[in-house]
Structures are given as structure tokens and as C-alpha cells.
Amino acid sequence: xxxxxxxxxxxxxxxxxxxxxxxxxxxxxxxxxxxxxxxxxxxxxxxxxxxxxxxxxxxxxxxxxxxxxxxxxxxxxxxxxxxxxxxxxxxxxxxxxxxxxxxxxxxxxxxxxxxxxxxxxxxxxx
Amino acid sequence: xxxxxxxxxxxxxxxxxxxxxxxxxxxxxxxxxxxxxxxxxxxxxxxxxxxxxxxxxxxxxxxxxxxxxxxxxxxxxxxxxxxxxxxxxxxxxxxxxxxxxxxxxxxxxxxxxxxxxxxxxxxxxx
Amino acid sequence: xxxxxxxxxxxxxxxxxxxxxxxxxxxxxxxxxxxxxxxxxxxxxxxxxxxxxxxxxxxxxxxxxxxxxxxxxxxxxxxxxxxxxxxxxxxxxxxxxxxxxxxxxxxxxxxxxxxxxxxxxxxxxx
Amino acid sequence: xxxxxxxxxxxxxxxxxxxxxxxxxxxxxxxxxxxxxxxxxxxxxxxxxxxxxxxxxxxxxxxxxxxxxxxxxxxxxxxxxxxxxxxxxxxxxxxxxxxxxxxxxxxxxxxxxxxxxxxxxxxxxx
Amino acid sequence: xxxxxxxxxxxxxxxxxxxxxxxxxxxxxxxxxxxxxxxxxxxxxxxxxxxxxxxxxxxxxxxxxxxxxxxxxxxxxxxxxxxxxxxxxxxxxxxxxxxxxxxxxxxxxxxxxxxxxxxxxxxxxx
Amino acid sequence: xxxxxxxxxxxxxxxxxxxxxxxxxxxxxxxxxxxxxxxxxxxxxxxxxxxxxxxxxxxxxxxxxxxxxxxxxxxxxxxxxxxxxxxxxxxxxxxxxxxxxxxxxxxxxxxxxxxxxxxxxxxxxx
Numbered sequence: 213x214x215x216x217x218x219x220x221x222x223x224x225x226x227x228x229x230x231x232x233x234x235x236x237x238x239x240x241x242x243x244x245x246x247x248x249x250x251x252x253x254x255x256x257x258x259x260x261x262x263x264x265x266x267x268x269x270x271x272x273x274x275x276x277x278x279x280x281x282x283x284x285x286x287x288x289x290x291x292x293x294x295x296x297x298x299x300x301x302x303x304x305x306x307x308x309x310x311x312x313x314x315x316x317x318x319x320x321x322x323x324x325x326x327x328x329x330x331x332x333x334x335x336x337x338x
Numbered sequence: 339x340x341x342x343x344x345x346x347x348x349x350x351x352x353x354x355x356x357x358x359x360x361x362x363x364x365x366x367x368x369x370x371x372x373x374x375x376x377x378x379x380x381x382x383x384x385x386x387x388x389x390x391x392x393x394x395x396x397x398x399x400x401x402x403x404x405x406x407x408x409x410x411x412x413x414x415x416x417x418x419x420x421x422x423x424x425x426x427x428x429x430x431x432x433x434x435x436x437x438x439x440x441x442x443x444x445x446x447x448x449x450x451x452x453x454x455x456x457x458x459x460x461x462x463x464x
Numbered sequence: 465x466x467x468x469x470x471x472x473x474x475x476x477x478x479x480x481x482x483x484x485x486x487x488x489x490x491x492x493x494x495x496x497x498x499x500x501x502x503x504x505x506x507x508x509x510x511x512x513x514x515x516x517x518x519x520x521x522x523x524x525x526x527x528x529x530x531x532x533x534x535x536x537x538x539x540x541x542x543x544x545x546x547x548x549x550x551x552x553x554x555x556x557x558x559x560x561x562x563x564x565x566x567x568x569x570x571x572x573x574x575x576x577x578x579x580x581x582x583x584x585x586x587x588x589x590x
Numbered sequence: 591x592x593x594x595x596x597x598x599x600x601x602x603x604x605x606x607x608x609x610x611x612x613x614x615x616x617x618x619x620x621x622x623x624x625x626x627x628x629x630x631x632x633x634x635x636x637x638x639x640x641x642x643x644x645x646x647x648x649x650x651x652x653x654x655x656x657x658x659x660x661x662x663x664x665x666x667x668x669x670x671x672x673x674x675x676x677x678x679x680x681x682x683x684x685x686x687x688x689x690x691x692x693x694x695x696x697x698x699x700x701x702x703x704x705x706x707x708x709x710x711x712x713x714x715x716x
Numbered sequence: 717x718x719x720x721x722x723x724x725x726x727x728x729x730x731x732x733x734x735x736x737x738x739x740x741x742x743x744x745x746x747x748x749x750x751x752x753x754x755x756x757x758x759x760x761x762x763x764x765x766x767x768x769x770x771x772x773x774x775x776x777x778x779x780x781x782x783x784x785x786x787x788x789x790x791x792x793x794x795x796x797x798x799x800x801x802x803x804x805x806x807x808x809x810x811x812x813x814x815x816x817x818x819x820x821x822x823x824x825x826x827x828x829x830x831x832x833x834x835x836x837x838x839x840x841x842x
Numbered sequence: 843x844x845x846x847x848x849x850x851x852x853x854x855x856x857x858x859x860x861x862x863x864x865x866x867x868x869x870x871x872x873x874x875x876x877x878x879x880x881x882x883x884x885x886x887x888x889x890x891x892x893x894x895x896x897x898x899x900x901x902x903x904x905x906x907x908x909x910x911x912x913x914x915x916x917x918x919x920x921x922x923x924x925x926x927x928x929x930x931x932x933x934x935x936x937x938x939x940x941x942x943x944x945x946x947x948x949x950x951x952x953x954x955x956x957x958x959x960x961x962x963x964x965x966x967x968x
Contacts, residue, residue, distance in 0.1 A: 214625075214626035214629045214630050215595065215597075215629060215630060215633065215634075216595055217593065217594055217595035219593075241579070242579070244583065245560065245563075245579045245582065245583055246560045246564075247592075248564075248592035249560075249564070249579070251592045251593060252564060252567075252592050252593060252638055252639065253564075253567055253572055253575060253576075255593065256442075256593075256634045256638070257442045257572050260630055260634070261438050261439060261441065261442050261630065262439060262442060264435060264438070266431045266432060266434065266435040267432055267435040267436070267439075271397065271400070272435075272439060274397065274400075274401060275400060275401060275404040275436060275439055276439070276443060278401040278404055278405050279404050279405055279408040279440070279443045279444060280443065280573060282405040282408055282409055282823075283408055283409060283443075283444065283536075283573075283915070284913075284915030284916065285535070285536030285537060285573070285574065285577075285915060286536065286573035286574065286576070286577055288576075288577070288580075289573040289576060289577075305392045306392060306393055308392065308875065308876045308879075309390060309392040309393040309398075310393070310401060311875075312387050312390070312876075312878075312879070312882060312883075313387060313388060313393075313398060313401055313402070314405070315387065315823075315882075315883055316382075316383045316387050316388060316823065316824050317402060317405045317406065317409075317823050317824065317825060318405060318409065318822070318823045319786075319819075319820065319821050319822045319823040319826070320820050320821065320883055320887050321821060321910060321913075321915070321916035321919040322823070322915065322916065323883060324883075324916070324918075324919060325915075325916055325918070325919075327871070327872070327875045327879070328918075330875065331874065331875055340877075340878035340881045340882050341847065341849075341881060341882060341885070341886075342847055343845065343846055343847035345845075367831070368831070370835065371812065371815075371831045371834065371835055372812045372816075373844075374816075374844035375812075375816070375831070377844045377845060378816060378819075378844050378845060378890055378891065379816075379819055379824055379827060379828075381845065382845075382886045382890070383824050386882055386886070387882065406825060408571075409663070409788075409825075410661075410663030410664065411663060411787070411788030411789060411825070411826065411829075412788065412825035412826065412828070412829055414828075414829070414832075415825040415828060415829075434623065434624045434627075437623075438624075438626075438627070438630060438631070441571075441630075441631055442571065442572050443571050443572065443573060444570070444571045445534075445567075445568065445569050445570045445571040445574070446568050446569065446631055446635050447569060447658060447661075447663070447664035447667040448571070448663065448664065449631060450631075450664070450666075450667060451663075451664055451666070451667075453619070453620070453623045453627070454666075456623065457622065457623055466751075466752035466755045466756050467721065467723075467755060467756060467759070467760075468721055469719065469720055469721035471719075493957070494957070496961065497938065497941075497957045497960065497961055498938045498942075499718075500718035500942075501938075501942070501957070503718045503719060504718050504719060504764055504765065504942060504945075505942075505945055505950055505953060505954075507719065508694075508719075508760045508764070509694045509950050512756055512760070513690050513691060513693065513694050513756065514691060514694060516687060516690070518683045518684060518686065518687040519684055519687040519688070519691075523649065523652065524687075524691060526649070526652075526653060527652060527653060527656040527688060527691055528691070528695060530653040530656055530657050531656050531657055531660040531692070531695045531696060532695065532951060534657040534660055534661055535660055535661060535695075535696065535914075535951075537913070537914030537915060537951070537952065537955075538914065538951035538952065538954070538955055540954075540955070540958075541951040541954060541955075557644045558644060558645055560644065561642060561644040561645040561650075562645070562653060564639050564642070565639060565640060565645075565650060565653055565654070566657070567639065568634075568635045568639050568640060569654060569657045569658065569661075570657060570661065660949075661789070662787075662789030662790065663789060686749065686750045686753075689749075690750075690752075690753070690756060690757070693756075693757055693949075694949065694950050695949050695950065695951060696948070696949045697912075697945075697946065697947050697948045697949040697952070698757055698761050698946050698947065699784060699787075699789070699790035699793040699947060700789065700790065700949070701757060702757075702790070702792075702793060703789075703790055703792070703793075705745070705746070705749045705753070706792075708749065709748065709749055760946075761946045765942050765943060765945065765946050766943060766946060768939060768942070770935045770936060770938065770939040771936055771939040771940070771943075775901065775904065776939075776943060778901070778904075778905060779904060779905060779908040779940060779943055780943070780947060782905040782908055782909050783908050783909055783912040783944070783947045783948060784947065786909040786912060786913055787912055787913060787947075787948065809896045810896060810897055812896065813894060813896040813897040813902075814897070814905060816891050816894070817891060817892060817897075817902060817905055817906070818909070819891065820886075820887045820891050820892060821906060821909045821910065821913075822909060822913065
């Protein structure tokens with residue numbers, strides 16, 4: 213089977229790699245909504261999919277930043293994954309390149325929003 | 339300066355790495371629209387941005403596939419970049435992982451469309 | 465004919481069902497932009513379309529919440545319709561289910577934004 | 591726990607309710623991509639989320655049709671869920687109302703695309 | 717009042733300016749869906765909104781082409797409005813400029829799709 | 843050649859027409875991200891594309907406002923271009939018409955967001 217019944221601990225471990233302190237914070241946010249949410253959403257996202265082998269976590273965060281910046285509909289999540297990208301080893305130079313590439317595929321306004329988000333991550337991780 | 343006045347030859351070289359035969363085909367398509375288009379659009383996209391150092395071309399194609407699949411508004415371009423990804427060294431296993439990650443960030447229908455596109459690329463590159 | 469020339473009073477009545485106090489507030493906002501806006505936009509939206517028979521208002525609000533959460537481009541309107549959904553009889557349990565279903569069709573970030581919006585509505589309607 | 595390790599049989603049962611013959615067809619399509627896909631994508635979508643209690647399947651299909659029509663990025667999936675909606679008890683009158691409501695929240699072109707899709711479903715289910 | 721109860725004849729007149737033969741074709745398509753659709757959708761779109769004074773029809777079609785190309789979710793409607801733009805006096809040179817500007821604000825893939833659509837309109841109107 | 847190697851001065855001149863004081867502010871923002879950004883992004887956007895002949899700057903700003911309002915993913919840029927539109931000669935009446943037309947092609951929530959943005963521009967330019 214490609215997934216486990218109790219994926220939450222694995223998901224929490226991955227989330228801790230994205231940002232120290234995130235597991236408790238995200239978990240509390242989701243539990244206050246509905247007790248099934250953490251397992252359904254985080255368990256699936258992080259244990260079943262993002263935690264899979266085949267692409268390393270750093271490259272996955274590069275993909276996530278690119279997708280969120282291109283879609284432009286979740287600025288808070290883009291901020292989080294800009295920091296998570298840096299926490300998993302994506303360099304500033306690489307973030308600059310991703311953000312410029314967003315301009316090509318999703319337009320300059322999407323790039324400008326990503327610049328704002330990247331600068332917040334640069335300041336936060338310093 | 340971060341860009342050259344005559345970026346088109348550099349862009350055509352990069353496009354040839356994405357798919358053999360693409361430069362002439364894409365160029366003819368754009369020239370039939372307006373003679374400035376190739377230089378303005380391809381020169382900027384491929385010579386000024388995608389051709390930059392800092393991220394290798396294989397990783398850039400992974401980012402492009404993820405963005406196009408997540409946005410879902412350019413199925414023809416997604417088909418092209420699925421093939422281009424494979425032509426620049428992205429493995430089938432990596433494409434599978436990208437496509438599954440699209441489900442997390444852009445939803446299952448976006449993932450299903452990307453599966454269709456990936457399968458066409460798998461068949462074409464065989 | 466499927467619409468009336470003077471749809472505004474009907475639209476205002478429906479808007480009052482969505483949230484007490486909304487008609488005056490929304491009307492003042494639109495009138496300050498241009499005097500035709502209320503009739504053109506609200507009259508059409510609420511009297512001509514949403515006010516139609518065939519689907520009850522509660523179910524229509526469930527549809528509206530799902531669409532706004534999936535599109536992700538109007539967070540303020542999503543907040544309003546989360547409250548409106550509850551005001552027209554959508555239960556918290558039903559909102560939880562809609563929000564989880566958004567993850568399937570529009571991705572986890574859209575779901576996370578909808579969770580934030582739903583929690584504000586839960587607190588506001590308490 | 592809110593999900594089971596082996597969700598695929600449950601998901602296939604739900605998919606059969608959406609359209610007779612769909613489970614084998616969809617499963618074959620996904621298995622030809624990667625053997626984990628069916629369980630990861632369908633198991634999660636249909637067993638873990640859409641198969642939950644709290645909203646009946648007919649109403650869930652109304653929500654899905656509205657979301658897909660509003661997003662406008664997965665026309666093939668919209669066609670499928672238009673038929674699935676009818677197969678789970680959504681009436682033509684209700685589909686008409688959903689499609690008109692899409693015009694309000696996502697614009698007239700989204701509505702026009704949904705009309706095309708709905709008409710195909712009306713003809714297919716006849 | 718900013719709208720009339722029976723807007724359909726006015727809408728049909730405007731639609732005829734966009735493309736000869738369109739009123740009958742579009743009307744038949746909508747009537748086959750539901751008899752209220754033409755008045756609700758076309759009456760509002762074309763008589764109440766697009767038919768208003770304040771911006772001439774040619775400029776309105778330029779705006780419509782830009783919006784549809786930037787959103788990228790209604791390729792059939794983009795094809796129609798490319799032709800409609802030319803029929804209301806937008807020149808090929810102006811369409812080229814709009815399409816290039818789409819690249820800046822919505823990305824190169826949106827521009828490429830618009831080029832395909834524009835070339836069809838150029839051929840059709842010849 | 844359709845573009846110059848050193849497009850930045852031309853781009854800065856155009857940006858100054860959009861809003862007095864914008865060049866220094868935008869430039870400082872981009873330079874703090876990466877020194878190549880201004881030339882790559884602004885040089886291309888404003889010198890190579892938006893600064894082209896064929897459509898006057900006022901009409902281009904109308905197109906930009908319509909696209910940004912329809913996409914709904916860059917509210918800060920929409921605010922800027924609402925003011926820029928007025929600074930390049932777009933009248934309040936014309937902005938009202940654009941904003942209403944957005945409702946037709948992108949839906950009422952997109953229109954409502956554009957109303958909020960337009961009212962801020964009306965107040966700022968007064």
C-alpha cells in the first residue's frame with residue numbers, strides 16, 4: 213500500500229523540517245476547526261505525497277514555491293513555503309531564479325508578489 | 339547589464355535543448371503573427387530568464403511543469419514542457435512525483451490533467 | 465420575462481437574509497462608486513439569478529462558498545458568504561465538509577484559506 | 591482515525607455511484623501512469639473526503655460541478671461531474687440553476703462553458 | 717433605472733455588431749439549455765453592461781480580449797471575441813499589441829494561447 | 843531589433859508617467875531583491891512591451907486594469923494601475939465602465955474587488 217492509516221506523525225516530522233515550531237502551530241489551527249482535519253489534510257499532503265521518495269525535499273519546496281507564486285491565490289502559504297524552502301536548503305540565489313522564472317510563466321504581477329514574499333523570508337531567516 | 343540586445347540566437351539554442359526541431363517550428367509560428375514576437379517573447383523568456391545561471395535547466399523544467407500543471411490554463415504548453423522536461427533529463431519517476439505534488443497544491447483535477455499530459459510525453463519520448 | 469426592470473428591492477430583501485444589516489452597508493458602498501451599480505450588479509445577482517426558484521437559498525450559499533473558496537481570488541467575499549451560509553441554515557458540520565471537499569478539487573492551500581475564513585465565521589456567528 | 595490504510599475499494603464503490611463503468615476506466619488510466627496513483631488520489635479524494643458523512647453525495651456533486659465550472663481549468667472533469675451529478679440525483683432544473691449561479695460568481699464565459707458541458711450531460715444521460 | 721425589463725432585443729443588436737450571424741446561433745444554443753438563459757445572461761451582459769455608454773464598443777472588445785486571454789479559461793470565447801474585436805474596428809496591429817501586453821501581465825503561455833487565437837481570427841476575417 | 847540592451851532608462855520614464863515617484867520606489871524595492879531584477883522585469887515590461895507604439899498608454903492602462911481585475915491575484919498591482927490609469931488620462935466614468943465589464947467576464951466578486959480598488963484610486967488622485 214502506498215499510504216499508511218496513521219500518517220499524522222510522519223506528516224508532523226516533515227512539517228518540522230519545513231519550519232521549527234510549525235507542527236504545533238499548524239496542528240492547533242486545524243484541530244480548532246475539526247479534529248479530522250490534521251490527519252486528512254496534513255497526513256495526506258505530507259506523509260502520503262510530499263514525504264514520498266523520488267524527489268528530495270529541497271527540490272519539492274522549490275516546486276511548491278513556484279506553484280504557489282504562479283497561482284497567486286494563497287499569499288500566506290507562499291510566505292510559509294518561502295521560509296520552508298530556505299529551511300530545507302534552497303539558497304537565496306535559487307529563490308531569485310525561481311521568482312524570475314515565475315514572471316515568464318505567470319506574468320510580472322505574480323513575480324512582484326513573489327518578490328515581496330521572498331524578501332520577507334530573507335529577513336525572517338536572517 | 340543582465341540582458342543582451344540580440345537575445346534570439348541564445349534563446350533558439352536553449353529551445354533546441356528543450357525539443358529538437360522546436361526552434362524552427364516555434365519561430366515560424368511567431369513570425370507568422372508578428373516579426374517582433376520571437377525576439378520579444380522568446381528572447382526574454384529563454385535568453386534573459388530561463389537561460390540564466392543559478393538553477394540548471396533540468397530543475398527549471400521541473401518548475402515549469404509544476405507551474406503549468408497548477409495553473410491549468412495552457413494545456414498545449416504543458417504537453418510541450420512535459421516532453422522538454424524529459425529531454426533535459428527529468429526522469430519518469432520524477433515526473434510522477436511532480437504530478438502527485440500538483441494534487442496537493444492545486445487539486446486533483448489539475449493532477450488528472452497533468453497525468454494525461456505526462457502519459458502523452460511518456461509515449462512520445464519512448 | 466425572466467427578470468424585472470426594477471430588481472433592486474427584491475435583491476435587497478435577499479441580501480438581508482444573507483446578513484442582517486448587509487443591504488444598507490453594501491448599498492452605500494456601491495452608491496459611493498456609481499449610482500447604477502447596485503441595480504446592475506445586485507439586481508442581477510440576487511433578484512435575477514440567486515433569487516430564482518429551483519434551488520433553495522441554503523444550498524445556493526453552499527455552492528457560493530465552494531466556488532469562492534475554490535477560486536481563491538475574493539477572500540473578503542468568502543468571509544461574507546461563510547457567515548451568510550450559516551445565516552441561511554448551513555451547519556458548522558456542513559461547512560467543515562465543504563471546506564474539506566475544496567481540498568480535493570482546488571488543492572490544500574485553497575482549503576487552508578477556507579479554514580481561516582470558516583473559523584472567522586464560526587466566531588462571528590457565535 | 592479519520593481514514594483507513596486501504597481506501598481504494600471504498601473509493602471505487604463511490605466512483606461506481608458517480609458513473610457506471612467509471613471505476614475500471616479511471617483505475618486503468620491511473621495504473622498506466624503509476625501503480626500508487628489510484629490509492630493516493632482516488633483513495634484520498636473519494637474514500638477519505640467525498641465519501642464522508644455530513645453532506646449527501648447528491649449535494650457534494652452539486653458543489654463539485656459549481657467549483658469545476660467556476661475554476662474553468664478542467665473541462666474534461668466538468669463533463670464527468672455533470673453526468674455524475676445527474677447520476678446521483680441532481681435534476682436538470684438544478685443543473686440549470688447551478689450553471690446560472692456560476693455566471694454571478696465566476697463570470698459569463700465560465701457559465702457559457704458550463705452550458706456546453708451540461709448539454710452534453712443532458713444528451714448522454716437521456 | 718439603469719436597466720430595462722426586456723433587454724434581449726438590445727442585446728441581440730449588439731451581438732450582431734460583434735459578429736454577423738451570431739445572434740441566431742448564440743440564441744439557439746442558449747434556448748436549447750433553458751428558455752430564461754438568453755435574457756438573463758445576454759440581456760444583462762450586452763444590454764445592461766457592455767451596451768452602456770462611456771466606453772465605445774471597439775475599446776470594450778479590446779478589454780474583453782485582454783481579460784479572456786489573461787484568464788485563459790475560456791478559449792472558445794477568446795476565439796469569438798478576437799473576431800468580434802476585428803469586426804468592431806480593432807486593427808491587427810492593435811491585437812498584436814494587446815497579445816504582447818498579455819505576456820507581461822499573465823505570462824508567456826497566456827500570450828502564446830492568445831497568438832493562436834488571434835491567428836485564427838486573422839484568417840477568418842480575411 | 844525590437845528591443846534594446848539597456849532598456850531600464852526608457853522603462854523608468856514610462857513608470858514616471860504612470861505615477862510620479864514610482865520609479866525610485868519600485869527600483870529600490872527590486873534592487874533590494876536582486877540587482878538584475880529592475881532591468882529584466884521593468885526593462886522588458888515597460889520598455890520592450892508596454893512602451894511600444896500601436897496602442898496609446900491610456901488605452902494600455904485600461905487593458906491592464908481590466909486584466910488585473912479579472913485575474914484577481916494581484917490586488918496591490920491593481921491598486922497601482924487604477925491610479926496609473928487615472929494618471930494617464932482614464933476618466934472616472936471610464937473606470938466605472940471597465941469595472942462593470944469585469945463583472946460580465948470574471949464575475950461579481952472580481953467586480954466588487956475592483957470597486958474597492960477604484961474607490962481608493964479616486965480618493966488618492968483627488
